[in-house]
Amino acid sequence: MISLYAAGTSFLHRAPAVAKFLVLFVVLALVFLQENLYVIGAVAAIALVLFGISGLGLRRAFRAIRPVLPVVVLILVVQGIFYSFERGTVLSSRLLTAVLLAGLLTYSTRTTEILDLVYRTLGPFRRLGANPWQASLALSLTITSIPVVSASVRASREAYLARGEKASIPGVVVPVAVRLIRSSEAIGDAISARGLEEDPRTVGNGPAVLGPVVDDETRCIHYHSDVDVVAIKFKCCGDYYPCHACHEETAGHPIELWPTAEQGTPGILCGVCKSELPIDEYMRGDECPRCGALFNPGCRLHSHLYFQTAS
């Protein structure tokens, strides 16, 4: 697999994931409370029509229900023998209809949207120790890893065949498990390297701030009081640094002052709200005009190090 999502532009594809989940939930509840086979059949028929008009096609509808067909047959047989054939038909119809409806959702919704929904839904449980970001990332990795697992099983079986031996179940399972554990370590490294291990809600955004920064609000080893929460974009390189000393120690070139005529351009980063403020707007006050965070008034004493000033 592979992504379950099938690209398209139908109303079903465009509908918000949360709306689709709610409708799915309500309709599934209806189907599972319903004993009338005609009503269940009508819902299944509507699902099939939706497969057709959304461009997903009936082939995908069949692909969705194919894995559960053996279960459907089993239900029919067991219920037919021990209870009644009618009962078996109702139960298996419910299952088939539920799978069709779920298929409509997963084929028409990007994994990203599903993950966002999981992320938002679990948000209130943060205070109970839940980590919505890790939960949604784990869900995504599970979906993404299915082809990796099947490829690993295939490779293991082929290794036995290449040596003229028949693959036993433990003989395949053990090397596959070892390979997957090794692979999971590498994937963990990739997640860290891509900066995805931390919840984006709690990781600061905004442009990168260079230099010996000590926190996520632009404080540095030189200036790190409560109110040292601005970074300055340097005219010479276009990069943000928390202060002139950070630039001097790190950039490897001299500071070029911002000309007076260019001080209307965004050149100050508020470390709290990550807004980029025009230099002249920053110079007029001691707090962030966007979020109200207090700035260090003492920085004014150093403005000649960054900007051309009247004096």
Next chain:
Amino acid sequence: MINVSGVSHHFGELPVLAGVDLELGEHRIGFIGANGSGKSTLARTFNGLLVPDSGEVTVGGISVRRNATLARRHVGFIFSDADNQIIMPTVAEDVAIGLKRLHLPADEVASRVATALDRAGLSAHADHSPHLLSGGQKQMLALAAVLITEPHILICDEPTTLLDLHNVAIFQKTLRELDQQVILMTHHLEVLGDFDRVIVMEQGAVYFDGAPSDAVESYRELIARRPVAGGGFTARSVR
């Protein structure tokens, strides 16, 4: 700029980095050396995937030991096996997830992803599973997924090891066109011809540091002096 100061590391009893001191400021820097010479281990200290036993690495002045999360925003990392870098079920989603922390509007994300996929030559595969791509395409996907976050420095740890010559050429051309500082660990010596600086690693230390042609020559001489161990296979031993 990456500064490496007195970096040493052991895996158990085995020393893998032995007091490495480097100032890495050039636009494109290559690292070469035999398997086990310490290239990959050193690369992993540049973004905090590995915290060395001793010594300090700073990226743009940020201490990787003290603030790896912050340092990683400046350092993109490409691994040799692109399969392990795939996190999301479709190509476009895998690229887009890197933008999560920027909290951009959906249309801005879509626009940046489209541009990144176009540059990587993957526009036609946006909604495909990454696992259906060829090895070269997967590595271009990994590159797009990293570059979309606009890192200042790109570390590539043997990214062309699993690629054919054609895909090596494509990857090389892409690296050449990047504005970012590129640090490349590789066994493909021909890729390094137009690099600014090439460093040869041997037994966890810097063996040679200089121009690409001199470094490659030094590396070849080093390998030529090394005895070839192992008895090889004979027809009888195979039977």
